[in-house]
Amino acid sequence: MKMTRFLILAAIVALTIVHNDACTSSSGRTPAWDIGNNAEIYPTFSNGAVGVGVTIRFKRDTDAKREMFDLLDADSDGFISACEWIKEGGSVTNFVEFLNDDDTDYDEKISWEEFQSVTVKSQSDKQAPMNKKQ
Numbered sequence: 001m002k003m004t005r006f007l008i009l010a011a012i013v014a015l016t017i018v019h020n021d022a023c024t025s026s027s028g029r030t031p032a033w034d035i036g037n038n039a040e041i042y043p044t045f046s047n048g049a050v051g052v053g054v055t056i057r058f059k060r061d062t063d064a065k066r067e068m069f070d071l072l073d074a075d076s077d078g079f080i081s082a083c084e085w086i087k088e089g090g091s092v093t094n095f096v097e098f099l100n101d102d103d104t105d106y107d108e109k110i111s112w113e114e115f116q117s118v119t120v121k122s123q124s125d126k127q128a129p130m131n132k133k134q
Contacts, residue, residue, distance in 0.1 A: 069115050079109040 072080045072088055085095045102114045 065115070065118070066112075069112055079107075079111055080115070081109045 069080065070076075072084055074084045074087060082092065082095050085098070086092065098110065098118075099108060102110055102117055104114055105111075
């Protein structure tokens with residue numbers, strides 16, 4: 001019986017320590033719990049009420065941008081040329097605008113580094129597949 005009481009008391013002390021450590025951080029903010037890809041929940045406190053906050057961090061989809069670049073770079077030389085652009089259905093006028101906006105080294109083609117400033121639209125968008133960031 002004494003051993004049972006001791007084990008229960010030890011479990012309560014351990015849970016209290018774990019709970020206290022889990023609910024504090026060096027910043028003083030109650031830590032959040034990660035609930036998925038770029039999302040977290042955290043407790044909120046306001047005038048005696050306890051609630052739950054949700055934060056969803058948005059990160060530009062670099063993989064989709066890379067896939068678009070690789071699709072346009074048909075010969076895999078690391079650049080998008082006018083011929084590759086037109087082959088994929090782009091217009092000469094759009095490519096000239098693309099060069100004016102993003103061809104920073106003026107070599108008349110777009111490298112992966114230059115392509116980073118381009119916003120890639122999803123297929124569900126009714127606009128052109130790429131637009132300059134606002």
